[in-house]
Every structure is written in C-alpha cells, then in structure tokens.
Amino acid sequence: MLSEEFVSAIWGPPLSSNTAIAKDVGIYCHALSPTYTVKSTFKKSSVPVNCLAVSETHVFAGQHEKAYVHVYSRVRGNQEAFVAFPERIRCLTLAGDVLIMGTAEGRLILWETCTGRLVSTPPRHVQAVSCVVATPYHVLTGSDDSNIQVWSLPQLLELDSTVEHEPERSLSNHRAAITGLSVSPSVSLDTNFCVSASKDKSCIIWNYQTGDVLRTLIFPSFPLCLSLDPSSRAVCVGCEDGSLYLAELFAEKPLLGPQSEDASTVVQITAPFGATQPDVGPASCLSLSYDGTTLVTGHSKGQILKWDVVDNKTPVELANLNAAVSNIVFVSPFPTGRATKPVNITKPAQADQTYTFTTQFDSPSVSQTRFDSLLNTPGFPQDVLESAIAALQRPVASDPELKKQNEELWEIINEQRELQKATLQKYVEAKTTRS
Structure with a gap:
C-alpha cells in the first residue's frame, strides 16, 4: 500500500485552553496511510497561508508579518536555522534547492539553499505577492493587485548580475486580489496550464x-x-461560504481539450462537492493526495478533515490542532532520483560574491551490474578467464554464406591485381619505346 504523508502548519493564538495539545507547536508531520498518526512536530512557528514548503530534507516556514523564515531539519527533527530577509515574507515555494519567496513589497527573493546565493527582483507587483508556485522552468506569482506574473526561472538564476529581471508576461483578467495558484506539473507546451483563484468569485x-x-x-x-x-x-476549490467544489477538466463535457466548448465561454459552478458545518468554518487550505482519491482540508477552527473524493462520503476529522490551520502540503512518495541532497542549508550571504556548494552524495540504490563487478575486481576474475579460454579453443563453425562472400571478394581482388599488372606493363613498354 502506498504510504502518504503530509505536513500542516497553524497560525494565531490557541482557540481554547486545551491541555491535551502540546504548547508552542506550529508545524505537524502526519502519516495519512496506511493508518493516520502524527509522526513529529516542530515548535515556535506561526505560519500564514501559502508560507510553507517541504523538501526531502527540510521544512521552510515563513512567519506571520515577519521578515524571516524558520528552517527545520526533517532528518534530525529540530530547528536548523533562523534566516532573516530584507522584507516581510508573504508566500514561498521550492524549486529544487531554490527557495522562492514573495514579499509584502511586491518583489521576488530567490535563495539557493546549497550555496547561500541570494537573488532579488524589482517590485513588479504594485501590492503584496499573495501566492507563488514553480515548475522546473517557470515561476508564477499572484498578487493582491489582481495580476499574475510569469517569470523564467533560468533567467532569474542567471549569474550575470547586470541582467534586469523582468517577467515574461502578465496575466491580468482578474478584477480582485489573487487568493490561490496551482500549476500543472507537465512541461509540455500543450498541457502546461495553471489555475488561479481570486476574490472576484472566479477561477481562471x-x-x-x-x-x-x-x-x-x-x-x-x-x-x-x-x-x-x-x-x-480536476481542480478542487474551497470557498468562503464553506463549500467545496470539484471541477473535472476532462469529464463527459470537458472544460479543456479539442472536445471542449469555446474557451471564451464562462462556466457557472453551482453544485458543491461538499460543505463544512458552521462550527468548522471554511477551508483555509486544502490539498489532494498523490493517488487523487483523498482530499485533506484545514480549517480556521483548528480541524483537519479527510474527504473521500471517489465515494463522496461524510468527511472524517483527522485532528484538531486548537489553532487556525493555514497550510497543508503533501510529501511526494516518489524518489527524486537525484544524486545529491542538501543535509545542511547555507544561510544567505548578500555581500559575499563567492559561494560554496554544500551537499551530500547519495549512494546508488540500483543493483551492481556485471561491468561494475569487473571494474571493482583486481586483475581478471577467474570465471572471465575460463570463459575466454574456452571461446578460443572452440572450433569455428563454417558458414556457407560467409565462405561464398569471401570467394567473391577474392575474385574482385585478383581482377584488380591483373588490371594493375597490365597497366604497369603498358607503362614500362611506353617508357622503353621513348628511350
């Protein structure tokens, strides 16, 4: 059975004086399947919405109305670093080993966690960056100014400090603040789409x-x-009135693709997938599991609910964290396939222009091949020598087709020799006649 884990974060004061819940805990690591349990916790964090990112080795948590990020080690289970930045952090995400942050002043800050290199863009949004997502090649930022900017990630990480950082394009059809962004993991030009949510009651x-x-x-x-x-x-949306909607993109009447209606058609979504009770409140964050069958929602009253997407059963309460749940991030169950991983992060160095790459090589998980065995053996192994000697002593089987080809080749060679001999004889006779 697939083992799935997710990380949740809270912000704000405790909702009640519940002594059964540990104090000062701000981040929880949960195991969803095969059985639900809280695996570990991290203290001293108040994480606003869209300010949590999880890698294979670390958890990065931006702090509410603060200009710093807490970094926790998943390997050692403790807080590894406290990193301060020039501006207040409003949202963040990871692209490999690069932490990408949106600030309250409308700019992007990129931090290479393996080298400490720091890159900052001009404030291309006129208001705060409210959400940020990344693909292997692009960064998308949504803002309170209702615009979405699309950036080239390789250009942002360009080593030439004289390059001016400009977004590739701006998406500006919304009429109110952007509240959420989600992007397809595909890198194909035909299927790399994103979905944005806005306070204008629309998703595009x-x-x-x-x-x-x-x-x-x-x-x-x-x-x-x-x-x-x-x-x-499909895209799952949580609304302010407590309703949850599941819009299938490739259903019987697909919203995308060649079989869909005209793209300019506005679609009214009125039938909710589910709804929360008033004592639970609307979902402030949500995430779908990697198998696509389970939806986990976090709520302002502290509950974390599990919804069955397939059977649409009554939701199950997984936990009550006694504070507003602001972030839920599923941890990928698939191996990254990378040869290195950063065990320790390197703090940003704004003045120093020389960087040291710090990482750890992973031992290969693949089985040893015959070539690896030969390469690591001194001299020639005994079985290889015996096989070679046996091959040399084995009589060569005659091949009629090969014998025929050899005879034809010798005929051509002999004809060429006779032609060369006749030509040389004529040359000698001509030379003798002249003399």
Whole structure:
C-alpha cells in the first residue's frame, strides 16, 4: 500500500485552553496511510497561508508579518536555522534547492539553499505577492493587485548580475486580489496550464506560456484556496461560504481539450462537492493526495478533515490542532532520483560574491551490474578467464554464406591485381619505346 504523508502548519493564538495539545507547536508531520498518526512536530512557528514548503530534507516556514523564515531539519527533527530577509515574507515555494519567496513589497527573493546565493527582483507587483508556485522552468506569482506574473526561472538564476529581471508576461483578467495558484506539473507546451483563484468569485485556467485564457469558472462565493489533482484531471476549490467544489477538466463535457466548448465561454459552478458545518468554518487550505482519491482540508477552527473524493462520503476529522490551520502540503512518495541532497542549508550571504556548494552524495540504490563487478575486481576474475579460454579453443563453425562472400571478394581482388599488372606493363613498354 502506498504510504502518504503530509505536513500542516497553524497560525494565531490557541482557540481554547486545551491541555491535551502540546504548547508552542506550529508545524505537524502526519502519516495519512496506511493508518493516520502524527509522526513529529516542530515548535515556535506561526505560519500564514501559502508560507510553507517541504523538501526531502527540510521544512521552510515563513512567519506571520515577519521578515524571516524558520528552517527545520526533517532528518534530525529540530530547528536548523533562523534566516532573516530584507522584507516581510508573504508566500514561498521550492524549486529544487531554490527557495522562492514573495514579499509584502511586491518583489521576488530567490535563495539557493546549497550555496547561500541570494537573488532579488524589482517590485513588479504594485501590492503584496499573495501566492507563488514553480515548475522546473517557470515561476508564477499572484498578487493582491489582481495580476499574475510569469517569470523564467533560468533567467532569474542567471549569474550575470547586470541582467534586469523582468517577467515574461502578465496575466491580468482578474478584477480582485489573487487568493490561490496551482500549476500543472507537465512541461509540455500543450498541457502546461495553471489555475488561479481570486476574490472576484472566479477561477481562471490559463496556458501560462502563451497567456491564453482556456476557461473561466464562476462560483457563488469567492475562492479561498485551490488544488489541482496530481494528474491535472480536476481542480478542487474551497470557498468562503464553506463549500467545496470539484471541477473535472476532462469529464463527459470537458472544460479543456479539442472536445471542449469555446474557451471564451464562462462556466457557472453551482453544485458543491461538499460543505463544512458552521462550527468548522471554511477551508483555509486544502490539498489532494498523490493517488487523487483523498482530499485533506484545514480549517480556521483548528480541524483537519479527510474527504473521500471517489465515494463522496461524510468527511472524517483527522485532528484538531486548537489553532487556525493555514497550510497543508503533501510529501511526494516518489524518489527524486537525484544524486545529491542538501543535509545542511547555507544561510544567505548578500555581500559575499563567492559561494560554496554544500551537499551530500547519495549512494546508488540500483543493483551492481556485471561491468561494475569487473571494474571493482583486481586483475581478471577467474570465471572471465575460463570463459575466454574456452571461446578460443572452440572450433569455428563454417558458414556457407560467409565462405561464398569471401570467394567473391577474392575474385574482385585478383581482377584488380591483373588490371594493375597490365597497366604497369603498358607503362614500362611506353617508357622503353621513348628511350
């Protein structure tokens, strides 16, 4: 059975004086399957919405209305670093070993956690960056100014300090603050779309590499959070009135693809997938599991609920954290396939222009091949020598076809020799006649 884990974060004061819940805990690491349990916790964090990122080795948590990030080691289970930045952090995400942060002043800050290199862009948003997502090649930022900027990640990480950082394009169809962004993991030009949520009560599906609007979804109340299915087949949206919506993108009447209606058509989404009770409150964050069958939602009253996407059963309460749940991030169950991993992060060095790359090589997990065995053996192994001697002593089987080809080749060679001999004889006779 697939083992799935997720990390949650809270912010704000405790909702009640519940002594059964550990004090000062701000981040929880949960195991969802095969059985639910809280595996570990990290203290001293108040993490606002969209300010949690999880890697294979670390947890990065931006702090509410603060200009610093707490870094926790998942390997050692403790807080590894306290990192201060020039501006207040409003959102963050990871792209490999690069932590990408959006600030309250409308700019992007990129921190290479293996080298300590820090890159900052001009404030291209006129208001705070509210959400940020990344692909292997792009960074997308949503802002309170209702715009979405699409950046080239390689250009942002360009070593030439004279390069001016400009977004590739701006997506500006929304009319109110952006509350959420989710992007397809695909890198194909035909399927790399993103979904944005806004306080204008709409979600827009974009082809972010061309800037085209693929579909506009309208909801009865404004979306607070959203998440794409891991296979990008559906988008799940949590709204301010407590309703949850599941919009299938490739259903019987697909919203995307060649069989869909005209992209300019606005689609009204009115039938909710589920709804929370008033004592639970609306979902402030949500995330779909990697198998696409389970939706986990976090709520302002402290509950974490588990929803069955397939059977649409009554949700199950996994935990009550006694504070507003602000972030839920699933940990990928798949191996990264990378040869290195950063066991320790390197703090940013703004003045120093020389960087040291710090990482750890992973031992190869693949089985040893015959070539590896030969390479690591001094001299020639006994079985290799015996096989070679036996091959030399074995009589060569005659091949009629090969024998025929050899005879034809010798005929051609003999003809060429006779022709060369006749030509040389004529040359000698001509030379003798002249003399």
